[in-house]
Amino acid sequence: MNAMRRGALYLMLTVAALAVLFPLLVMLSTSLKPLDEVTNGSLFALPQDPTLDAWRKAWGSACISGQCSGLSVWFANSFAIVIPALFGSLALGAITGYALSLRSSRWSDLLFAALLIGLFIPPQVTLYPMIVLVREMGLFGSLPGLVFVHLVWGLAFVTLLFRNFFLSVPRDLLKSARVDGAGFLATFWYVLLPLSLPVAAVALVLQFTYIWNDFLLGLTFAGPGRQPVTVALNTLAGSQFGAQEHNVNMAATVIAALPTILVYFLSGRLFVRGIAAGAVKG
Amino acid sequence: MTETCPPRRRWRLPQGAAPAIALVPAALITLVCFYLFIGWTFAISLTDSRLLPNWEFIGLEQYRRLFASSRWWTALENLGLYAVLFIGGCTLLGYLLAILIDRGVRAEGVYRTIFMLPLSMSFVVTGIIWQWMLNPGLGIQQAVRGLGFEEFAFNWLVRADRAIFTVALAGIWQQVGLCMALFLAGLRGIDPNIWKAARVDGIPTWRVYLDIVTPMLKATFFTSTILLFSLAVKSFDLVVALTGGGPGFSSDLPARFVMEHILTRQELGLGAAGAFVMLCTIAAVVAPYLYLQNRRGAA
Amino acid sequence: MQRVRLEAVRKSYGPTTVLEEISLDIEPGEFLVLLGPSGCGKSTLLNIVAGLEDASGGRLLFGDRDVTRLPPDERDIAMVFQSYALYPTMTVRKNIGFGLKMRGEPAALVEERVREVAALLQIGHLLDRRPSQLSGGQQQRVAIGRALVRRPSVFLLDEPLSNLDAKLRADMRVELKRLHAESRRTTLYVTHDQVEAMTLATRIVVLEKGRIQQCDRPEVVYARPANRFVASFVGAPTMNFVEGRLEAAGDHAALRAGDGLIPLPGLAPAPGLKVGEPIVLGFRPEHVATASAGETGTVPGRVLMSEPTGPDLYVLFGLAGQTITARLPPGTDLPPQAAVPLRLDGAAASLFRPADGQRLN
Numbered sequence: 042m043n044a045m046r047r048g049a050l051y052l053m054l055t056v057a058a059l060a061v062l063f064p065l066l067v068m069l070s071t072s073l074k075p076l077d078e079v080t081n082g083s084l085f086a087l088p089q090d091p092t093l094d095a096w097r098k099a100w101g102s103a104c105i106s107g108q109c110s111g112l113s114v115w116f117a118n119s120f121a122i123v124i125p126a127l128f129g130s131l132a133l134g135a136i137t138g139y140a141l142s143l144r145s146s147r148w149s150d151l152l153f154a155a156l157l158i159g160l161f162i163p164p165q166v167t168l169y170p171m172i173v174l175v176r177e178m179g180l181f182g183s184l185p186g187l188v189f190v191h192l193v194w195g196l197a198f199v200t201l202l203f204r205n206f207f208l209s210v211p212r213d214l215l216k217s218a219r220v221d222g223a224g225f226l227a228t229f230w231y232v233l234l235p236l237s238l239p240v241a242a243v244a245l246v247l248q249f250t251y252i253w254n255d256f257l258l259g260l261t262f263a264g265p266g267r268q269p270v271t272v273a274l275n276t277l278a279g280s281q282f283g284a285q286e287h288n289v290n291m292a293a294t295v296i297a298a299l300p301t302i303l304v305y306f307l308s309g310r311l312f313v314r315g316i317a318a319g320a321v322k323g
Numbered sequence: 324m325t326e327t328c329p330p331r332r333r334w335r336l337p338q339g340a341a342p343a344i345a346l347v348p349a350a351l352i353t354l355v356c357f358y359l360f361i362g363w364t365f366a367i368s369l370t371d372s373r374l375l376p377n378w379e380f381i382g383l384e385q386y387r388r389l390f391a392s393s394r395w396w397t398a399l400e401n402l403g404l405y406a407v408l409f410i411g412g413c414t415l416l417g418y419l420l421a422i423l424i425d426r427g428v429r430a431e432g433v434y435r436t437i438f439m440l441p442l443s444m445s446f447v448v449t450g451i452i453w454q455w456m457l458n459p460g461l462g463i464q465q466a467v468r469g470l471g472f473e474e475f476a477f478n479w480l481v482r483a484d485r486a487i488f489t490v491a492l493a494g495i496w497q498q499v500g501l502c503m504a505l506f507l508a509g510l511r512g513i514d515p516n517i518w519k520a521a522r523v524d525g526i527p528t529w530r531v532y533l534d535i536v537t538p539m540l541k542a543t544f545f546t547s548t549i550l551l552f553s554l555a556v557k558s559f560d561l562v563v564a565l566t567g568g569g570p571g572f573s574s575d576l577p578a579r580f581v582m583e584h585i586l587t588r589q590e591l592g593l594g595a596a597g598a599f600v601m602l603c604t605i606a607a608v609v610a611p612y613l614y615l616q617n618r619r620g621a622a
Numbered sequence: 623m624q625r626v627r628l629e630a631v632r633k634s635y636g637p638t639t640v641l642e643e644i645s646l647d648i649e650p651g652e653f654l655v656l657l658g659p660s661g662c663g664k665s666t667l668l669n670i671v672a673g674l675e676d677a678s679g680g681r682l683l684f685g686d687r688d689v690t691r692l693p694p695d696e697r698d699i700a701m702v703f704q705s706y707a708l709y710p711t712m713t714v715r716k717n718i719g720f721g722l723k724m725r726g727e728p729a730a731l732v733e734e735r736v737r738e739v740a741a742l743l744q745i746g747h748l749l750d751r752r753p754s755q756l757s758g759g760q761q762q763r764v765a766i767g768r769a770l771v772r773r774p775s776v777f778l779l780d781e782p783l784s785n786l787d788a789k790l791r792a793d794m795r796v797e798l799k800r801l802h803a804e805s806r807r808t809t810l811y812v813t814h815d816q817v818e819a820m821t822l823a824t825r826i827v828v829l830e831k832g833r834i835q836q837c838d839r840p841e842v843v844y845a846r847p848a849n850r851f852v853a854s855f856v857g858a859p860t861m862n863f864v865e866g867r868l869e870a871a872g873d874h875a876a877l878r879a880g881d882g883l884i885p886l887p888g889l890a891p892a893p894g895l896k897v898g899e900p901i902v903l904g905f906r907p908e909h910v911a912t913a914s915a916g917e918t919g920t921v922p923g924r925v926l927m928s929e930p931t932g933p934d935l936y937v938l939f940g941l942a943g944q945t946i947t948a949r950l951p952p953g954t955d956l957p958p959q960a961a962v963p964l965r966l967d968g969a970a971a972s973l974f975r976p977a978d979g980q981r982l983n
Contacts, residue, residue, distance in 0.1 A: 222695030225341030
């Protein structure tokens, strides 16, 4: 009886796991097939004659927006966006979270509530005025412009993570630092920041995932040719014209998804810890 | 030990000034980019702005136009259907998976990692994978027919009355791991003595889950529903990548409707009105939640 | 060595008053213990002296220097916290040296002073460890070292021993006493533990509800508590209280409680006390002794329960309708329900006014 139950348990879990993995396996298998196998063979069939041709084409020579140099250009764009946006938003979120955690006036709790509500605002609501602002700053269609927009949209989430962590730090530690003569910044730098490394790692992993996966902001704010890989991928696979090379599309999809998947596997539990806090951010 | 003289007085900011200064950027961003912009969008929704903003106020005319548009109604109905399917599917499956994992399986980490894997991917990636699998000519339908089931039909992607279901399917696939993680955390937080007591009382496992554990996880259900709802209203990338809102506008969602009217259809006023309705929808659900959270002091 | 002077220091949070007009003169080199139950305001007072909280009113002087508005690091103080508050990510060396570093002292001097203090506290071998790798007692030493290294003129300790187990607490008490004897630094020490207060203090300040109840040398606080609160808070087992009226019995005073008469031989006549006046008699368990039958000046007691603790025997007696505790030499043979004549040492007794609990003699 017990053995049967356990068997059923593992069976259900394994079926569920296969169901989740199935689309990913299809993606991988399709990307390794030559085109005639894709059009004439079955979706379920494994590649008879595995080849990396589709990958090569997706990376180096597929035509996207009239530019036939493959996904590599856009992939590089994504990194150029992610890295400054990531560190900028972490720095801003950490210092803001720290200042809010001191709760030195009632305004700081008010600001925190205002930020928290900001997590739920759909980007469509503030998108157009944001375009106007970025244009007025002379940054529309440029990399710094898009980085700025990511900074704004990531602020609430990163601040939330850091603020809640810093609130959990014993108050005696801050008092002790004050007695030792450490001011606002010295306390942050020497005492709190080293302590917050685990949270910073969570923020890093999650923000990397969010910014890399962003589509809407990249679509709207990046100038032509500067869009992130998600936008390019959608252009490539979503174009309704001409014969679709599904194997190339799938290879491109794998390539676009690879960095965040890698980060996911490398980060382990960090992702799980942050995901609930950041789930509101879509 | 010798005495040192008291430290010399240094120039310094008055108490509390440093944190205030540190908060200036965040406060500016919050005030301008969140709240001022909401006000701006609302104001624009009261004008007849087309390609560019202008300040010819026409009252609620844009809202009248919006709700007279069958496309908008389709988008709203789709959102309703999508939200119900998406939230229901994620909650049910996520809770079930969490319970299965919580029964104490070996290699728990492997299962958990697999279920949460799609979460790490972009909605665009999800959309394109599912678009390929649901492609009636080459995808699952054709493959199953190839196995001998000639009559098998799974062409929802291209059926106007079914396309939104494929969006929900892909959405559930992507987000079920989130629910599982939330519920698993909730289950792990339950006092193990409750299980011991239930075993002593001889209550069957399923009854414990149904009558004892599930009510205890009320707060988790609440939170996950709020999160999923907010995700559903914001859903844009997925529908763009999967169906492009089609066939026709049959699987359109408000988020896509708004984007299209603001950015490509030169209907800024109408788009702003749509965006504001989206905001109100979220507010209607989230505001009570935040209020309750705040009252409990958990926020 | 620094004189610390509090002049009518007040603290309130909105409508709630935590400290009312506290005035204190702390002599240079004194070890002053602030004693009181939790919530009495003692930690708030210490935080005000440290500069971690602002007083709502009054002045604070270190020597001739008015420090009321100075931030903590300009007051020349050091503080040890109950939770130790060691910086978790820094080694012991960096923890101890952090204050000096913030003060801008050269690295060589910091290192030298850290070594000096570490040697004094016998933690030299721990300098490269992190707080999480230390035992509670070691963490405590590091916390003290961090305070000592700054050579403060005023040393503040906020319940520093309450996180330690009983054995370590006793050791650290001795250690603190030694350190104070060597350095003679003005020390303010907050605790709710009256044993710590009695053993360490040159003077004890008993606080309750934001007011000073008594401020005196430990032996005075113990022997002549200023009011019923101090009397019951200091001393364990607690002081016995019996309500009644003052009477004269022969050549000495006595207390009429219910239908019993408790003779108080040796009680010095207090000015203004009249026969028949209602009073509360307070006497410590050690001021009760058994007498042999037929002796005069005794009161009959009935044994209710005996608690041998090793060095002492605590016996609960029913006496004049009330229950009292007596501390007797071990081995005293007292079967339950036995009737025993008891003698109270009137010279050591305290008399309190029933209305407000103030001391009368």
